[in-house]
Structure formats: C-alpha cells, structure tokens
Amino acid sequence: MEIGARALAPIVLSCEHASRALPRNVRPAAAVVRILASHHGWDPGAWAVTRAAAARLGTSALGGRWSRLWVDLNRRVDDPSLIRERSDDVPLPWNLDLGPAERERRVLGCHAPYHERLDRLIVRRIVRGVRPLLLSVHTFTPRLGRRRRDYDAGVLYERDRAPARVLAGALRRTGLTVRYNRPYSGLAGMMYAIDRHGKHHGLPCLELELNQALFERAGAAEELGRIVAAAAREIADAGYGGS
Numbered sequence: 304m305e306i307g308a309r310a311l312a313p314i315v316l317s318c319e320h321a322s323r324a325l326p327r328n329v330r331p332a333a334a335v336v337r338i339l340a341s342h343h344g345w346d347p348g349a350w351a352v353t354r355a356a357a358a359r360l361g362t363s364a365l366g367g368r369w370s371r372l373w374v375d376l377n378r379r380v381d382d383p384s385l386i387r388e389r390s391d392d393v394p395l396p397w398n399l400d401l402g403p404a405e406r407e408r409r410v411l412g413c414h415a416p417y418h419e420r421l422d423r424l425i426v427r428r429i430v431r432g433v434r435p436l437l438l439s440v441h442t443f444t445p446r447l448g449r450r451r452r453d454y455d456a457g458v459l460y461e462r463d464r465a466p467a468r469v470l471a472g473a474l475r476r477t478g479l480t481v482r483y484n485r486p487y488s489g490l491a492g493m494m495y496a497i498d499r500h501g502k503h504h505g506l507p508c509l510e511l512e513l514n515q516a517l518f519e520r521a522g523a524a525e526e527l528g529r530i531v532a533a534a535a536r537e538i539a540d541a542g543y544g545g546s
Contacts, residue, residue, distance in 0.1 A: 304366035305420065306354060306524060311431060312362035313544045315424050317415075317439045319376040319496045321350035326373070329397050343390040344370045344441040348518040348527075353440045355528020360535060363424045367417060370383030372398070374413045377441075377496045385414075396430030418499065425504055436466065437508040438535055439497035443486045445516040448527050452486055455479040457512035459489035462500060466507045466543035473534035507543040 304321060323345040325331065331339065338344055350366045356389035357364035367376045372395055378385045386406060388398050401409075428435050445452055456479050460467035471481045487493035501508025511531065517523055538544060 304350070304368055305364070306357045307361070307363040308424070309434055310361060310363045311428055312360055313428070313433050313435045313436050313539045314360055314362050315421070315428070315435045316353050316357050316360075316362065316364040316535075317421055317437070317497055318346070318350045318353040318366040318441070319439065320346035320366065320371050320441060321353070322368055323370045324368065325370055325397070329373075331396070334393055338390050338393050339370055339372060339393075341391070342442075342444050342483055342515065344372050347515055348513065348524055349440050349442045351512065351524035352391065352442075352527045352531055355525050356440070356532040356535065359529060359532035365417070365421050365424060369413060374409050376414055376417050377439075377494075380410050380414060382495075385410075407527060409428065418496070421496075422503075425500055425506070429504060434504075434506055434544065435511055436499050436535065436539050437497050437506055438531075438538075439494065439508075439510040440513070440531065441510060442513045442515045442518075447486070447512055452514060453480075453513050454482045454485065455517060456481045457483070457485040457487070459487060459494045459510035461489040461492075461494070461506075463501075463507045463509060463543070466538045466541070467509055469538045469541050469543065470509055470511070470534050473537045474530065477530050479530070506539075509538075 323339045353364050372390055374387050386398050456474050458467045458471045474481050484490055497508045497510055
C-alpha cells in the first residue's frame with residue numbers, strides 16, 4: 304500500500320503493521336480471525352494515522368499489505384519471530400511446519416519487495432538532493448498482561464536522540480504524554496525496519512508508537528495524523544531532514 308510515490312517532500316513515512324489481511328487462498332478459522340483482528344495481527348489505527356499525516360505533508364507513505372502474522376516486516380529475516388507458528392497460544396496453520404523453500408518464497412515475495420520499495424522512495428529523494436527524515440508509525444495496547452502502559456506515545460530511537468527530542472516536544476505541546484524508547488526500545492534493536500534504511504543511507508530515523516486507547520474517540524486518527532504531520536514538519540525544519 305503506497306501513497307505519494309512521486310512526492311519529494313523531505314519526510315518518508317512507513318507503517319509495517321498496517322494490515323490484518325491474509326492472501327486470498329488462506330481461510331482462517333474463527334479463533335484465528337479473532338487473533339488477526341487484535342493487536343497480534345496488526346497495529347490498529349496506525350495506517351489511518353500514517354495516511355492522514357502523509358496527506359497533510361504531501362509526502363510518501365508505505366504500508367505493509369499483509370498481516371504481521373503472515374510475515375513481519377519489522378523483523379530481520381533471520382529473526383525467529385519473522386514467521387510465528389503461534390500467537391496468543393493459538394496455532395497459525397498457514398505458518399506451521401514451513402520448509403526452507405516456503406519461507407524463502409514468502410520472504411522474497413513480501414518482505415524483500417516492501418523494503419525495496421521503501422528504499423526506492425528514499426533513493427529518489429537522495430539523488431535529487433533531498434535527505435529525508437524517516438518516520439515509522441506503530442500502535443501499542445494500553446495493557447500488556449498485568450502491565451499498564453499509561454502514556455499516549457513512545458518515541459523510539461537509537462542514534463538520533465536530538466530529532467527524537469524534537470518529536471517528543473512537539474507531541475507534548477499538544478497534551479500527549481510521551482516516553483522515550485517505550486513500550487519497546489530502539490536501543491535494543493526494536494525498530495528494525497526504519498533503522499535498516501536510516502543506517503544504510505545515513506539518515507535520521509525514528510519510530511513513533513501511539514497508544515491504541517487514543518483511537519476510542521471519533522475522528523481520532525485524522526486528528527492524530529494532523530499532530531504527527533506537524534511534529535514531523537518541525538523535525539525537518541530543525542534540520543533533521545531536507546536538502
């Protein structure tokens with residue numbers, strides 16, 4: 304799923320867990336449909352925010368076509384969780400007992416093309432003198448097991464502490480509560496997709512995590528898209544992305 308393929312704005316958005324869909328030939332049972340519809344299968348709200356932000360910025364955005372339970376675009380290809388056999392203790396029949404040939408087919412058919420397409424959006428800008436900010440959008444559950452996640456947003460970073468501070472500051476001025484490297488840490492390698500491209504091209508890259516509780520009110524995705532777009536523009540204006 305792609306928006307603004309020809310745009311050259313100095314921000315590129317990605318959303319690896321945009322969809323809960325499976326290929327048409329896969330017919331899951333009701334129990335597995337429930338898993339796919341939950342946060343195990345995708346990041347609810349993430350693609351809606353990404354689309355809204357991209358429209359306001361006039362820029363490119365790329366979203367994953369299939370559920371993370373088909374192949375996880377935010378994992379290395381040698382990560383054991385790239386293709387999970389179970390989720391929430393429910394077996395995933397389409398992932399059980401996959402041989403090397405089928406794993407290769409799925410990686411080359413889904414994972415590799417996604418990252419190739421994201422790279423093309425970046426390279427188009429670089430060869431035209433634009434060095435963009437890379438921002439990946441995800442969402443997280445308000446509670447994981449017994450642990451409450453009582454903040455609105457997490458800003459994940461590894462090398463790019465300064466732009467992370469700009470992003471967090473912009474979000475806080477809208478009234479959102481923000482934590483760094485929560486609920487996962489970029490310092491622990493938990494922002495694989497965008498970090499892969501940022502490191503390769505020497506570009507600033509961040510991952511934004513939004514609490515799914517924010518989407519309970521009507522119109523939340525559009526409003527969050529406006530907030531994310533304004534924050535991303537502020538980072539670019541601060542010199543972390545541009546010509």
